[in-house]
Amino acid sequence: MFKRFTKIALSAALITTLASAAGNDIQAEKDRIALQNYFIEKFSDPLGDSANYFPYVEPEEIKNDYIWSLELEDFKDGYSAFHKPKREQLAQVNEFPPYMISLEEGEELYKTPFANGKSYNSCFKTPAVKQNYPRFDTERNEVITLGQAINECRTENGEKPLRYKKGDIAKIMAYMAYESRGNKIDVKIPSAEAEMAYERGKKYFYKQQGYFTLNCYECHVDGAGKRARAEVLSPILGAATHFPVYRIKWEGLGTMQRRLSGCVRDTGVEQPKAQTKYLKELEYFVTYMSNGMKINAPDTRK
């Protein structure tokens, strides 16, 4: 019953959004609704549908450890959305969030004026802009990530650019994300060139490659909720809401470009550098899939 209701609701949302789509995002909206629909259906009755979605997970584990009937917003928590032990661990870790010190440093970095007296606010007006990134610049015809926009703001004001994956840039982005909390991701596809960038990002996500002939889909759509050895795999839906994250493995904050770069490497290819066209367009697609979801970054992950 719930599943039917959800499907009807999503179909209605699809009709509404398609009607309001400007033209360049019609396919993207279809993709987004289909993906969100897939995840909601997948976790609406994991035990009943286990043959379809979790063929190698013990029914006992699904019964005891999985959380059922998820709503769209729940996916902001990654695998903690549907896995009880992980959700408890996340709640415990976030009693004293390990990213708090970096977050405070990020606020200070953001508010410290440049040598010329201007500041990040001269470029962004407000720190609460995460929901609009990555954005497609129709004059330059390229995807601009938040990290790139921060560094362009710095260089335009005579400052040196920061390293893209961690450190100060992640702290500044964490502060901006914190200020954006509660805002819904609203990535736009404003032109035909933007649509092409989206389509390339989509292809990078779904196309198998590398030594292991893997694609992102294998682990983060079909594999979400299954295991890779002892690890529960996270869903792509909602991934963009919680970056930058404090990863225990990293012992610090890292940007989405850092995570994507590592994830792509794990398919068995050379690790792409941050802010390459490939990674920017992949981030564009991945973030678009979480359109409409509320930002809850920064957060903590294993």
Added chain:
Amino acid sequence: MLKTIILTTSATLLLLSGCASSSGPGSVKGVGDQNVYQAIEAAEKRYDDIGEIEGLIPWRNTKSHIKNAKEHVRKALELAQEAKYEADMAIKESDEFDKTWQDAVPK
């Protein structure tokens, strides 16, 4: 791993094409002007020349250097072949997956 293969292969190809510089502190005069096979052959010939001179004993590492040089060439060729195979496979699979990736997109 792949980076190591590519770096090693690049270095070997430079040697094989006779482009290696002979100006480094550890280089031997004249070696950089030859390709790697000629260099090994020249070393072997010179090593044999020592045997022709009565009472002259080769330096202690000469023979093992020649042996190691041959082994390195063999390994470099294997790595180059492996790198070529991987590059071929990446292109071949990319062509195949270009036809199928759409199947994975949730409809």
